[in-house]
Amino acid sequence: MTDTGIDSAINSAVTYGLFAAWALHDTEEVVYGPGWMRENLPGLKERFPGVPDAVWQALGSVDDREFRAAVGVMAAIVGAAAVAGHRTGGRSAFYQGALNGFGLHGLVHLAQAAAVRGVTPGSVTSPLLVIPFTLWARGRLRRAGVLRPTRGRDVLAGLALAGGATAVSHAVARRLTRRPRF
Template sequence: MTHPAVNSLATYGLFAAWALHDAEELATGPRWIREHLPVLRKRFPDAPESLWSLMESVDEREFAVAVGAMATIVGAAAVAGHRSGGRSGFYQGALGGFGLHGLVHLGQAAAFRGYTPGSATSALLVVPFTLWARGRLRRAGVLRPTRPRDVLTGLATAAAATVVSHAVARGLTGAPRF
């Protein structure tokens, strides 16, 4: 049962915050990438060609399916968090990864020196929600201590979930594999 300090907003709110954030990415992502790829290539000439090829290859359909696959992962984490009263390692890891991925979006916007897909909701929703939810978990006494390796694990897990989501999308849409 959920601890009173860890209400449904702190657990299912992860999914809601993620959905709003990914709606921004769905609305802006593939088109923004197509329009800004030449600028990105010029600004970051040392980035590997495979990165640019991968970015060019993602179309709106694949991106939408990948978001759907990620919805399954984030939704499962939110349910695990709710059922465990916020104690679930899966939920806490997903929450941490969500917040860290928001910081990555903000870093991308800073490196680009302008708007990048996901940066608006990262600043207004992802990072604030993560801090708020972690505060609820802390007050309930269920937040696991965060060690430096947890930060790396959270980033790696978020990246892996993204790769898996796109692999699923490529499999379902028949897009070429890399």
């Protein structure tokens, strides 16, 4: 332990690095996400007819303002996880769950790109940043002896955390950006 109470093996690069990696990745999503969806939604609906109309309506209803607001809400969630990780020397279950969710969501981006046979928002930084950072940070946590064992249910929990945080972010963003009715 250092005099700050944080294991020297788990430094700011491991904990606050989650927020930095997320911010770079989400910059790609903010720049390309809403426009890509507007442009590709008709073709996606045609190509994947088994997807319920409610899903397409939900995706099509997200405008640029709402998307940016959702990213801001997610920034608060990821930032809180990074702080929790830093304060606990990487031991925080919230931090480790967020880290796992971040890496797994990178795999989801790659699956999306494979499904549409092309580049999708988030698919460029996922193999270059999201997945490598997650593996590196997990390796540092493992070497420091603070990485929680990963079981199948932990993978599901990581995906659930990422999905839940995304749903909450969009729900809050929709409320924040709703135009008043006169």
